[in-house]
Amino acid sequence: MGPCTMTWVREQASALVAEMTGDPFGSFSASVYETGRVVSLMPSLDGHDERVRYLLRQQRPDGGWGGPGLYGLAPTLSAVEALLRQPGEDARIAAQRGLESLVDNGMVPDTVAVEIIVPGLVQEINAQLGKALAVPGGMTVETLAKLREMMDRGLALPDKLLHSLEAFGSSARGAGFVEPTEYGVGCSPAATASWLGDGKAHPYLAAVQDPETRAVPVAAPLATFERAWVLSTLAGVGVPCTVPGDVVDWLAAEFGESGVAGGVGLPPDADDTAAALHALAKLGRPRSTDTLRGYRVEDHFATFADERTPSTTTNAHVLQALGASREGHREVMSKLALWLRDRQERDGSWQDKWHASPYYATVCCAVALAEHGDECTASSVRDAVGWVLANQRPDGSWGRWAGTFEETAYAVQILLRTNVSHEAIPEAAARGCAFLFQNQDAEHPPLWHDKDLYTPLRIVRAEGLAAMYLGLANAEVARLLAYSR
Template sequence: MTLYPQLLDELRRNIQALGTQGGKIGPSVYDTALVLLYAPPADPRDAYTWLRTQQQPDGGWGDPRIPRARDTPTLAALLALHDLDDPSDHRRIASGLAFLAQHSQIWHGPVPNDIPLAAELLIPHLLDLAQRHGMPLDRQPYEGLAALGQKRRDLIARLRPRLRPATSPIHSWESWGDDVDAHLFDLAGCIGHSPAATARWLHDFADRECPANLREAARAYLDAAAYATGLDIPGVVPTVWPYNRNEQTVSMFCLLLAGSLDHPELQDALQPQIDSMRQGLRATGQGISDEFSTDGDLTSMVLAVLSHAGHAVDPGMLDAYLVDGWCLTYANELQRSFSATVHAAHAQAMLGGDPAALFQRLEAARSDDGRWVDDKWHASWLYLTGHAMHALCAAGRAQDAAAVVPTMIAHQHPDGSWGVTSAYAEETAYGMVGMLAAARAGVLEVAGHESLRRATAWMAAYYRSGGTELGGCWAAKELYRPLRISRVIELSALLAGIDAGYGEL
């Protein structure tokens, strides 16, 4: 019996669930550690057990394949365990400190573009805390990062009188804030949609008068955030929550790239989501939730999806985010976002605009082998490169997209998959979607078609086996897996490969 109807049904159910319950997102070592440090649940034992199990054999925390995403979770985990002062953790802590002593050397030299979110603030702050806890750590390798962090702190100080709740600076408030006034609270009952920031706010307010309703709201927020991970462990929380508009928008954009927005058997699930996106679009664009500030990346994606669905949209909505050939995610960014720029170029091409300036920036950033790498929001070059291939095809530049195909094939694993993180199925989906863009544009040659057949076969075998990944390739304060987004990406790529004739299920 074919599993194709099962694939369609699972994809339909995931589409229907997009945005519900604030979004589903995997657990974060960093945020969980700070919740345990600052505002632990009534019984934190299971959360500590989970935290211990996340330590890698080399002593650190975080995916070993993405080195610069490991300092933040490792430092936070060590602080939480050191504060617990359980003798059974002493060897674990010593192993973590030894890991950092060697690992920190990767930070020598200029700070790269693709550092984790707010690393320039978080890591120096965590080093300060570690020093207060008496943990011997060498700060010298992090001097360049600390200098960038000081630049960020100076910028926040200048903006501080105008800072509003539910904005990008507040999301990392735990690393720089010293003001626990109630005005920081947003409508989601938290500080900056951040479990870590909310936990620190609760801790700092412990000895001060605090309206009981705010304290209760913050506790309820941390409980709800823990539920969003799907683990049912009090205190184990994601890196950001709520995330409902991000979950909806990114998933629908990836369905657009896969060609699934036009699938006749998915329309009953797709149309309500498109209607919701249209109704939720604000005058300044879209944000990760209806409360959080809007950003250029999600705004680009929304405009592309609504335009494809036949709705009239204002292309001028993007203008506020376009600066010197880049698309900003948020205002006052110190590191530029390649993926936001790719998505803006795609939206402009679809809306009849001129994305030439954006493509000029992207071409200048292209690596020698044709790929795009080092994005601040994603650890996989396949995400950025696959999406760039679509943007080029949308702009009538299919030959430029085809130029990266040989490199895509060269990086494909012998079994047909792709991947540089532990999220192989999701990364294989990105590779497939990029190659499918070239195929639909008629610029894919024989080797490319064979590559797609092998990738589709691998994805089909993965699906038949009931495989469910836990690893993440999305970048924030650490790597994470947005559960519904990732699954929609995997399922829609497999569906697209089968529908295009590259395999069966």
């Protein structure tokens, strides 16, 4: 635990930015789903035995893998399918326990490409077992079958599906419409392995492995995503840290006609574009928001083309980017603010498809509305603060399933960035900040949505530093923090 001082926060933030600037891949947690696919698709890749052991160690006591409830569906299917291919009793028993853990008991979370990943894995498992495991969650194989038929006819898939190319089985191998980069295919180890096929080495697959477990992240490299979020968060609350000019220049240079992509091999999207625009504006390097126009859909913005479900947090980030630009987008911003207001839950929170926790969606939406909303959205911001105050845990933390560093950071920011006056805020924020200071070295459970739940480690760290800075900058909260020590 570090000292509770502004100097310490500034030094920690500067060190985080410096570390991030020197890493072209980004710092992200390992993925059971993605590692299982690499185990299955490329057993000849160096580190195979270590990856198998990683899967065995990650199995939960109930036999499943991954997050709570049906968040564990895709990683469990991936691990089972991979372990069924491995020799040895340990792998066989683990796979059987995994199968027994599967329960079709509700709506499957809206994670990336879940509608094709889950049916594809069920088909692969059935092919090995010679039986018909049902496709859970009310899903069907029709979408996957149509896309595979397209590929077999030599037609290209939409760019966004390259990230999940492994779902297409043998149809993906050497597909002619795929143009790999030095970072593989689709910003994904599994997609890269599926396109290459077993026995073909690629330096990217070696570079993204954890040096000890040899597990891989769900996506890499994600330097643009990481840098945009970290810089937007720190600059957005005014943390006085050192930001090298090189990293600002790099982020500005990433823009193309359609904005920026989160990582190499992904298509540009409104979310990363908005976050990068907001960061650059806050760092004194504003650029035109014209790149966002192509994502507008009536009164809101799509994250990318042909989006199944709109994202509240993408639209909150767009609202912040438009507001920070000072380009006079008042009419667009007013409509967007009302769109966000109308998607607030009855309890005062928001939900979103890019994160498992309502605290992430709520901090994005409440802060954007507090900064760029009007009297029509003020009550939404107050309701969000009320929801946070009503859900603090006895130890001062917040969290969907348990109190976490990440979710507590979001809750503290909601309390201290929204300009809502409430007598309970200082004490609640001080207790939250105390939890943050005491739990800086805690493990951060995966909460972010991709094909599997994952943790963007530096982004979470930045959110915590931002919350601690806000607490120390607030005289009443800082007084209560000092008293508590």
